[in-house]
Amino acid sequence: MKIELNENKVIFNNGRSKQEIHPFWLRERVDGEEYLDKGTQQRLFDPSAMNSEVFIKKATISNGFLEINFNDGVSSTINIDKIALEFSNKDTVIKSIEKIKWDSSLKNIKNYNYDESFIESREMHDLLISFYKYGFVIIKNVPTENNYIINFANSIGSVRRTNFGEYFNVKSKSNPNDLAYTTLHLSPHTDNPYRNPVPCIQILHCIENEVKGGLSTLVDGYTVTENLKKEDPEAYRVLSEIKVRFKFTDKNVVLEDWSELIHLDENKEFKQVRFSPRLDYVPILEKNKLDLYYKARKKLSDLYNSEKNRIEFKLEPKDLMMMDNHRVLHGRTKFNPKEGKRFLQGCYIDFDSTEGKLRHLKRKFAI
Numbered sequence: 090m091k092i093e094l095n096e097n098k099v100i101f102n103n104g105r106s107k108q109e110i111h112p113f114w115l116r117e118r119v120d121g122e123e124y125l126d127k128g129t130q131q132r133l134f135d136p137s138a139m140n141s142e143v144f145i146k147k148a149t150i151s152n153g154f155l156e157i158n159f160n161d162g163v164s165s166t167i168n169i170d171k172i173a174l175e176f177s178n179k180d181t182v183i184k185s186i187e188k189i190k191w192d193s194s195l196k197n198i199k200n201y202n203y204d205e206s207f208i209e210s211r212e213m214h215d216l217l218i219s220f221y222k223y224g225f226v227i228i229k230n231v232p233t234e235n236n237y238i239i240n241f242a243n244s245i246g247s248v249r250r251t252n253f254g255e256y257f258n259v260k261s262k263s264n265p266n267d268l269a270y271t272t273l274h275l276s277p278h279t280d281n282p283y284r285n286p287v288p289c290i291q292i293l294h295c296i297e298n299e300v301k302g303g304l305s306t307l308v309d310g311y312t313v314t315e316n317l318k319k320e321d322p323e324a325y326r327v328l329s330e331i332k333v334r335f336k337f338t339d340k341n342v343v344l345e346d347w348s349e350l351i352h353l354d355e356n357k358e359f360k361q362v363r364f365s366p367r368l369d370y371v372p373i374l375e376k377n378k379l380d381l382y383y384k385a386r387k388k389l390s391d392l393y394n395s396e397k398n399r400i401e402f403k404l405e406p407k408d409l410m411m412m413d414n415h416r417v418l419h420g421r422t423k424f425n426p427k428e429g430k431r432f433l434q435g436c437y438i439d440f441d442s443t444e445g446k447l448r449h450l451k452r453k454f455a456i
């Protein structure tokens with residue numbers, strides 16, 4: 090990649106083709122104290138209020154910098170590397186982390202160990218990379234006093250509050266407003282599919298766990314749906330096209346949102362799964378379409394519930410698990426409360442928290 094000049098035109102050459110850079114694009118990026126606040130890196134002028142008929146009067150390149158004089162009297166020096174970086178036109182931090190598919194054979198995934206300096210450490214950077222690869226991560230030794238989960242979440246980014254509160258206590262109780270607060274087996278599901286937007290990351294922190302059952306279960310929605318795409322493209326198509334209604338009601342709120350069970354991005358690639366068969370309602374469609382939908386959903390459900398796709402483990406006190414609620418399904422096995430206490434705390438954060446922290450740590454450690 091190279092920046093070249095042709096008279097007063099600035100040309101971007103990627104080795105295969107050449108493209109003139111719009112003068113106004115460069116004018117928006119002028120550097121220097123008058124135009125850019127040093128601390129915030131925010132503009133001190135408003136390009137949206139400017140006339141875009143800007144042209145370059147003079148341009149030179151020296152020592153990796155482009156020096157430009159514009160016709161409106163403004164001149165600036167712009168770092169060429171910075172321009173080239175923008176031409177890659179994609180997120181170079183998050184999207185470049187390739188997801189690793191996993192199933193029940195997943196072994197030896199690295200756990201992390203918490204201490205006071207952990208959040209700002211190189212280990213935290215590695216943890217976040219692992220989180221984006223696998224869709225979950227476990228941290229040992231996280232203090233359990235005084236709802237520490239909130240401290241933890243807020244030191245990565247910000248807690249995403251919901252109608253369950255800033256955090257929630259997962260204990261069995263009488264008259265629960267969600268089956269999570271019982272001793273029942275919970276089949277694999279994603280949380281809050283009825284919310285817009287769906288919380289991105291769930292954090293679960295084990296405070297006490299004295300029972301033999303109550304194992305945590307995880308399934309990789311990415312692996313399952315990618316396999317379904319290969320093995321049964323028709324089922325995959327149906328589930329990625331039909332939008333269903335997810336609904337939650339209690340005495341204070343009625344939440345509703347519509348989505349496909351397999352939600353794809355603009356390139357028809359995996360973006361998000363939602364699965365919570367206790368609260369999904371497909372609309373009335375032609376009978377033959379619903380036939381296809383019900384068969385496809387059964388197939389997906391069988392895959393999500395298959396032992397082959399599930400990992401199962403016991404969370405010990407002080408273990409904290411972070412999972413991608415847009416990718417990984419979670420559940421638990423049933424337990425007997427007479428055996429002892431089982432007490433977990435949970436909360437949500439969004440992707441801006443982990444993405445922001447990861448970009449910050451990359452900058453800090455020049456990775």
Ligand SMILES: [Fe+2]
Nearest residue numbers: 269279280419
């Ligand atoms: Fe859940």
